[in-house]
Amino acid sequence: MKALSVAVIGCGWAGARHARAFADQGATVSWAIDLDATRAGTVAKLQVGTRISADYREALADPNLTAVDICLTHDLHAPIAIEAARHGKHILCEKPIAATLAEADSMIEAAAKAGVVLMVAENEIFSPLYRRVRDLVAAGAIGKPALVQMVRGCYLEDSFKKERPWFLDERAAAGGMMMSGGVHDFEKLRMIVGEVTAVSARRAPQRFTDMQGDDTSIAMLRFANGAVGLMVQSFLMKNALTASGTEEHTLRIEGERGSIRAAGTSGGRIVLFSDNRADPLLSGTACETEIIVPEVDTFGLEVEHFITCVRDGGEPITTGRSMRRPLELVLAAYESMRTNREVELPLA
Amino acid sequence: MKALSVAVIGCGWAGARHARAFADQGATVSWAIDLDATRAGTVAKLQVGTRISADYREALADPNLTAVDICLTHDLHAPIAIEAARHGKHILCEKPIAATLAEADSMIEAAAKAGVVLMVAENEIFSPLYRRVRDLVAAGAIGKPALVQMVRGCYLEDSFKKERPWFLDERAAAGGMMMSGGVHDFEKLRMIVGEVTAVSARRAPQRFTDMQGDDTSIAMLRFANGAVGLMVQSFLMKNALTASGTEEHTLRIEGERGSIRAAGTSGGRIVLFSDNRADPLLSGTACETEIIVPEVDTFGLEVEHFITCVRDGGEPITTGRSMRRPLELVLAAYESMRTNREVELPLA
Amino acid sequence: MKALSVAVIGCGWAGARHARAFADQGATVSWAIDLDATRAGTVAKLQVGTRISADYREALADPNLTAVDICLTHDLHAPIAIEAARHGKHILCEKPIAATLAEADSMIEAAAKAGVVLMVAENEIFSPLYRRVRDLVAAGAIGKPALVQMVRGCYLEDSFKKERPWFLDERAAAGGMMMSGGVHDFEKLRMIVGEVTAVSARRAPQRFTDMQGDDTSIAMLRFANGAVGLMVQSFLMKNALTASGTEEHTLRIEGERGSIRAAGTSGGRIVLFSDNRADPLLSGTACETEIIVPEVDTFGLEVEHFITCVRDGGEPITTGRSMRRPLELVLAAYESMRTNREVELPLA
Amino acid sequence: MKALSVAVIGCGWAGARHARAFADQGATVSWAIDLDATRAGTVAKLQVGTRISADYREALADPNLTAVDICLTHDLHAPIAIEAARHGKHILCEKPIAATLAEADSMIEAAAKAGVVLMVAENEIFSPLYRRVRDLVAAGAIGKPALVQMVRGCYLEDSFKKERPWFLDERAAAGGMMMSGGVHDFEKLRMIVGEVTAVSARRAPQRFTDMQGDDTSIAMLRFANGAVGLMVQSFLMKNALTASGTEEHTLRIEGERGSIRAAGTSGGRIVLFSDNRADPLLSGTACETEIIVPEVDTFGLEVEHFITCVRDGGEPITTGRSMRRPLELVLAAYESMRTNREVELPLA
Numbered sequence A, B, C, D: 001m002k003a004l005s006v007a008v009i010g011c012g013w014a015g016a017r018h019a020r021a022f023a024d025q026g027a028t029v030s031w032a033i034d035l036d037a038t039r040a041g042t043v044a045k046l047q048v049g050t051r052i053s054a055d056y057r058e059a060l061a062d063p064n065l066t067a068v069d070i071c072l073t074h075d076l077h078a079p080i081a082i083e084a085a086r087h088g089k090h091i092l093c094e095k096p097i098a099a100t101l102a103e104a105d106s107m108i109e110a111a112a113k114a115g116v117v118l119m120v121a122e123n124e125i126f127s128p129l130y131r132r133v134r135d136l137v138a139a140g141a142i143g144k145p146a147l148v149q150m151v152r153g154c155y156l157e158d159s160f161k162k163e164r165p166w167f168l169d170e171r172a173a174a175g176g177m178m179m180s181g182g183v184h185d186f187e188k189l190r191m192i193v194g195e196v197t198a199v200s201a202r203r204a205p206q207r208f209t210d211m212q213g214d215d216t217s218i219a220m221l222r223f224a225n226g227a228v229g230l231m232v233q234s235f236l237m238k239n240a241l242t243a244s245g246t247e248e249h250t251l252r253i254e255g256e257r258g259s260i261r262a263a264g265t266s267g268g269r270i271v272l273f274s275d276n277r278a279d280p281l282l283s284g285t286a287c288e289t290e291i292i293v294p295e296v297d298t299f300g301l302e303v304e305h306f307i308t309c310v311r312d313g314g315e316p317i318t319t320g321r322s323m324r325r326p327l328e329l330v331l332a333a334y335e336s337m338r339t340n341r342e343v344e345l346p347l348a
Helices: A014-024 A037-044 A056-060 A073-086 A103-112 A128-138 A160-165 A182-192 A298-310 A320-339 B014-023 B037-042 B055-060 B074-086 B101-114 B128-138 B158-165 B184-192 B297-313 B320-339 C013-026 C036-042 C056-060 C075-088 C101-114 C130-137 C157-164 C182-192 C296-310 C320-339 D013-024 D037-044 D056-060 D074-084 D103-116 D128-138 D158-165 D180-190 D299-314 D320-339
Strands: A005-009 A028-033 A051-053 A068-069 A090-094 A118-121 A144-151 A196-204 A216-223 A228-234 A248-255 A258-264 A267-275 A286-293 B005-011 B028-033 B051-053 B067-070 B091-096 B118-121 B145-153 B196-203 B216-223 B230-235 B249-253 B256-265 B269-273 B287-291 C005-009 C028-033 C052-053 C067-070 C091-096 C118-121 C143-152 C196-203 C217-221 C229-234 C248-255 C259-264 C269-275 C288-294 D005-009 D028-033 D050-055 D065-069 D090-096 D118-121 D146-152 D196-203 D216-223 D229-232 D248-255 D259-266 D268-274 D286-293
Touching: A005 A056, A014 A037, A014 A068, A028 A037, A028 A056, A028 B230, A037 A051, A037 B256, A051 A056, A056 A068, A056 A073, A073 A090, A073 A103, A073 B320, A090 A103, A090 A298, A103 A118, A103 A320, A118 A298, A118 A320, A128 A182, A128 A258, A128 A267, A128 A286, A144 A182, A144 A216, A144 B216, A144 B230, A182 A196, A182 A216, A182 A228, A182 A248, A182 A320, A182 B158, A196 B216, A216 A320, A216 B145, A216 B216, A216 B230, A216 B249, A216 D090, A228 B145, A228 B216, A228 B230, A228 C028, A248 B128, A258 C217, A267 C075, A298 C067, A320 D028, B005 B014, B005 B055, B005 B101, B005 B297, B005 D028, B014 B028, B028 B037, B028 B055, B051 B055, B055 B067, B055 B074, B067 C130, B074 B091, B074 B101, B091 B101, B101 B118, B101 B320, B118 B320, B118 C028, B118 C067, B118 C118, B118 D320, B128 B184, B128 B249, B128 B256, B128 B269, B128 B287, B145 B184, B145 B216, B184 B216, B184 B230, B184 B320, B196 B320, B216 B320, B230 D103, B269 D074, B269 D216, B297 D320, C005 C013, C013 C036, C013 C067, C028 C036, C028 C056, C052 C056, C056 C067, C056 C075, C067 C075, C067 D103, C075 C101, C091 C101, C091 C296, C101 C118, C101 C320, C118 C296, C118 C320, C130 C143, C130 C182, C130 C248, C130 C259, C130 C269, C130 C288, C143 C182, C143 C217, C143 D229, C157 C288, C182 C196, C182 C217, C182 C229, C182 C248, C182 C320, C196 C320, C196 D216, C217 C320, C217 D146, C217 D196, C229 D146, C229 D216, C229 D229, C248 C296, C269 D259, D005 D013, D005 D056, D013 D028, D013 D037, D013 D299, D028 D037, D028 D056, D037 D050, D050 D056, D056 D074, D056 D216, D065 D074, D074 D090, D074 D103, D090 D103, D090 D299, D103 D320, D118 D299, D128 D180, D128 D248, D128 D259, D128 D268, D128 D286, D146 D180, D146 D216, D180 D196, D180 D216, D180 D320, D196 D320, D216 D320
Parallel strands: A005 A028, A005 A068, A028 A051, A068 A090, A090 A118, A144 A228, B005 B028, B005 B067, B028 B051, B067 B091, B091 B118, B145 B230, C005 C028, C005 C067, C028 C052, C067 C091, C091 C118, C143 C229, D005 D028, D005 D065, D028 D050, D065 D090, D090 D118, D146 D229
Antiparallel strands: A144 A248, A196 A216, A216 A228, A248 A258, A258 A267, A267 A286, A286 C288, B145 B249, B196 B216, B216 B230, B249 B256, B256 B269, B269 B287, B287 D286, C143 C248, C196 C217, C217 C229, C248 C259, C259 C269, C269 C288, D146 D248, D196 D216, D216 D229, D248 D259, D259 D268, D268 D286
16 A cells, blocks of 8 residues: 655654654655755655755645645634645644634535535544543543533743744734644534533633733633533742643543543543542442553654545544634634623534 | 730530630630520639629629630621720620621621721631641742632531530521521632632531531632632531541632642641742642641630730721621522522623 | 559659559559659558558569559669569569660569569550551551651750659660650550561751750651651751640651551540542542541550459550560661661560 | 764674664664564664674674673673673673672773773663762762662562563562662662662562562671661562563662652652752751653763763763672672671672
8 A cells, every 4th residue: 555645844843743653654745845955854854755945835736746745823823734635645734723713614515515624633532531531531440520620731941932933923823822723622522521512711810921921821611511620820830840841631521420530632641539439348348449551752643544534535523623623712712802702503 | 914805605515725825825704604604604713713604794894804705606706896885994805706697797886986906816817827728828839829719527426416406496506507608718719819809609408407508518619810719518528537537627629820729727737839830859740739737726816816806906907997808708698599690790 | 343452653743644544544653652652652641551651662562562663764674573582572664674785684574574564554555546556457448557757856845854753864765865755655656557677767957955865856666567768856846736735646647549647645636548448428539537526644554454454363454575665766776876776576 | 972882792782772862872783683583683673784694693793893781681791791801892881780799890901911801781870860860969968978778679570571581580680679779779879879888688588489589688788987777679570560561660769868769760759858948938947849850862971971981082971890799799699698697898
């Protein structure tokens, strides 16, 4: 079988990881596109024969190219994805799908019309940690969820700003932490707890004045199944963990018959308190179970899934259509920050 | 000096603790008032000479009585406090001050007119754990607070329901968890972070159908100084800690220069991450400091403070006037639960 | 049924706790014996009618007295217990049973001859935490034990020295930490893991020069079943836990099919890693179970057991004969500290 | 400057890591020597021009070769190192230096005679975690050390056995866990606490019958400065941490003025309890400081140090002479396991 030929468009932090994953999966990274020739060159070194360019149109004109992998700033996802679809190229696009719902709709339409795969690279959905949480909740381990708490925190170090300066630009990032982090977390909540129907959000006083978007914001949620939730998105969390460079990702759900807590990103630990205990050694005891989920490379998993979908013609787990919703939830949160009112879904 | 003579009105869980504290502080518990003679009897056994009655009016008519300690259901605080004031008795009243703002105002007015002390028994304000957090924040250990998270959780065991059945009655309890727990936490937040200016709140699906008030509710807050906050009040938190009978109380604050976390009630641990590190051994290192605050009897501290105020004529830390505000915040939260809208303070 | 009449001989820290337990269990504390009248007086206040004396012989001469509770320094256990037996009084004696094996043998013989109960007040054997560990190990949760680690640590604060000054006197305490702490731990190890057959021990450099016995010592053990073990007994452990006044007690066992860890004294937490997992929710997962064992009053439990044995004529769990062995193990440890050689049991 | 030309002799787990480190540091891996051509091939792929051979003599005969890196089973260290010295090649040799003291002495002598660098690849000495512990202890953070506890544990998974089958062979491994793990830990203890003067050790009942050497053993130590210590070396530690593939490495030291605990290998966390607290925010408080030391590649650091020593003619931190001592301590432990007696250093 012929190897999939892909152009990595945008060779920054995410693009470099995707490129490595494509190479590891046996795909051919035919093009490394970046305005910065050094960054494109670094990606090109992974395989023999990768061409470098500053203009993605060169790659789209390549008749042997099967797919594009868009790892650009959020405002550029839609225009380039639409153009790629018109050239008949399959599309893997970094999260969020786009900067606006109108852009997302155009992308979805263009891909449908061209008959190409449009997959959003929402890597955290592939995390075995959160899939295990989903499985436990779905198996009834804690009963019906009632209260959800989700926290994403890190500290905005200068090194991060240097590596991803576009992040400080509200237009390029289509917002701040609620966009970049929240879009992950809303989708994980949808996977684990169910649909979110209303969002209230507030923005903390800005700590980092060189960042235009929110560096810390919070949200209060209502779910279709009646559960309520709280969410924190913060670049201001300075503690021993984050100071050593690890993001703090925690999820906690109280259900009618138990509780579950998870900490980690692409692996980590789950603490389950469940009444469903079948082990006779533990009967009649107040006890918790700690489950360790080893780290995996979620970028590898999502790229592998994309390759499979392109090859076999299947629909991705994270289609454009399904990934429109977490964007919509983030936009609802921003509207609530502006108005101090709850915003119900879907957006008008 | 003559010992203070006090009538404990309501000899349930809180009344019994107060009575013991009065006895330990050298006061005379002259009356143990309860409709349930067994409970009154238990309190009366602490000292020789304590009289038992089902009617608090007997105690108010005692000319030697200096003070009353009201430990009744929340709806009875105001009528009895007002009557006590009219009899010239000093008043220690369990939290919340009353069930409504109008009631609280009447109590405050009656006490002022009679020239008696009106102190609300908000014991958690006396906790050395939260006072230490306040001191650290005030000393600038984390810089200006930006994001606050507060969680109060336990599991509503059958034994609790039996011991305090009025808790299940929305009228007697003047609400549910947001009233009983939130009134503590709003006051702690005011002490540590500053005034709260707006409250949004939501109620989780009810787990305990024999309880009328909210068994779990959450709130999103705005503070006068710009900080934002999240609060959880839940009777549904079942984990190894709560299953062994300990409430989970946590507070977490992110500031512009560090973070602080506290866990515990009348003692516990603080984890401080601060840039203000003066110790040369630790310079240039990402590090956290864990501070252990030994447990104290906060009921003893508040009763001691009340006795001092009565004896020396000073104003309590927790006057009726200052404790009106946490009640107002709880009522704002309930209004928000009804309307799904943010409620600004002060209430109209 | 007539209440058991007991004389508490030695009204210090342990005597006061025992006295309260006897009172709570419905026994009559007829005598409070102490050279220090204040301490005897404090114990006497618990019940109406308790007589105070500095001379235990007065109590032994009381024909209505059923039992004595010896809470004196370790060197006085034997002479008074033997005299009590001769007067036909049942005996509860604080741990260790005596200062020497010869003394212990004389006590056991005297009690047998007089037909009275001789129970050693080894309260930690009554801890539900360590009983649960024993049950889990006995049920095969970790397979055959192979490696055991036990740590007992606290910090020798000045307040402790003031409260129990005899502890600093090597003769009165019959040693140092290895005697006072080790005698508890050897018995717990025997209960959970099995008989100890050889002891090697070393003493750390002395930190507290006002203490004559070892303030820190360690031991390496061999068990009859082949397992090996390490033990730490230290008054030098200064950390956040011990600085807040809590002793650090941990036990850790590696078995052929799993591991178990326990932390706490009269309650605490167990972490079990076991292959015997029956719960289908958890199959195929690396996971640990945390079991919370609520605190109980182990002094109450041992006193209750003693009363039952006296009343019903049963044999105590902690007879003089069985409690001779942990003393022998401690003495073996001291011999090893002197010689730097392993000492095998039984002692010659 | 000309790049150092090195032959990696033994291309298993350690050899592959060393080879990568040499390549990263700009050295030339000229030879990849292994009886298994596949493994040699994997190492050879790292750079262009690396030659493969099953016979290390080919490499020694290469006049352009500057150094050898010996990553073979422990029994082969000495014969090949001696031959390399005779060919004038500098030597980096995996730990332990050799299987016996006589072998180590011959290696040291041969290297001295040939005037070549002999460095033992004791990577854990380069760990910033343990260097930080050493610095804190040396700075007097806990006062004079009195009690030391060190634990190394993991679980012997089948995958490990497959990857390193020689480990199961007592002759090739020159022992079991006490050799492979203990040799690391004795050297860390020497660096942090000081010289060890006497060792008593015991072996646990064997769990893994396909392994000839000890799968679990323990030791009790005396240090030259009077401190005493306990050590655990175990392949039998199955818990949530080790089940996810992470070794458990902990060190705990009680000193006369504080305590320090460390967990981790090439990075991790330190918890310091110290009276030397200079920070006024924390005065008068029982508190601990947690220090996070980010992970580094200790293989890279040791290889970098070797290259520097070869280039500049300096003496390595881990010379053959100094690394003879941890081997001697391990051999003392094995002698003690055989005799059940304490073994004093130096060995006769």
